[in-house]
Amino acid sequence: MKIVKYIGNTIVLIAVLIFVVIAGISFFSAPDSSGLFGYKGYTVVSGSMEPKISVGDFIIVEIEPYDAIETGDVVTFEYDTEIVTHRVIDKAEEGLVTKGDANNIQDQGFVAEESYIGIQKLLIPYFGYVITFLQKPIAFALVVALMGVYLIYLYLHPTKEEETKE
Template sequence: MIKLIKKVMSLLGLLFVVFVLFIAVLNYFSNPVKRSLFGYRGYTVISGSMEPTLSLGDYIITKEHDFDHLKEGDVISFENGQTIVTHRIEKTLPDGRLITRGDANRIDDQLAVGEDEYIGQMRFRIPYLGKIMIWLQEPIIFGIVMALIATRLLIAIFFYSEKESRETNTH
């Protein structure tokens, strides 16, 4: 029974490390001026303009999608100056630009989104992950998490080398 618990805990630890690394890499590639990670980018929702669809602190994953195939009702991310905005498409203008609006807003956005501002279409929402990511930006919390990950890796390396050593001595 203890062996099973150790295996489960080891697997959970590994999954946690893989998840943290995946989110870190995804965030690195989420800057609009950088290449995306296989077309995917991740963003933390920092306003309530898309309530109830997206809540403050949600984490969304967008995917590059052909601008010409977007339609009314799609939720897209785009650049508005130095800000990345995620809103719903309300209509398409005759010149092909898009009028967007946050679900909680009463009026359309002032900026019509063209292909140059467009980043991607929302594909996934992970509730509360953005809050955790903001929390992890605190230096003390970040240090503790990195120490835990390093400890987990050291334990895995030590356990593996100790096990390998025992197997070598028994042969």
């Protein structure tokens, strides 16, 4: 029984740490913010990068210098107050030429340094759905209630001295 409780507590701790890190990255992901330790996170809402990046995926973007971008990199940028993540297909004097993998034509205009956010470094499939769900008030209340029930359970069923010595 002690092993099961230890494994359960370890899984809960890891899950909480992952959620805290992702929540911190998401919180500091506004286009004009500096991110969290140089990273920003975004939920994918369109299929323009299918099949590599799908709707509902969560991407972690590293803020790297504009000059470090190479053809083939997947970059995130701001376009008409929207956050877009597309592949760089060419570099021109005017800026970066980008295109979604699922799109037939390249993006209109160029990505200038002022609108560039960062380069996609990590993809967590389907995790964007979880982030979107947790942003709803009812989901937040549910998570707080579940944590409260867990704390009450721990209070009512403390670990016995004999179990901890085994």
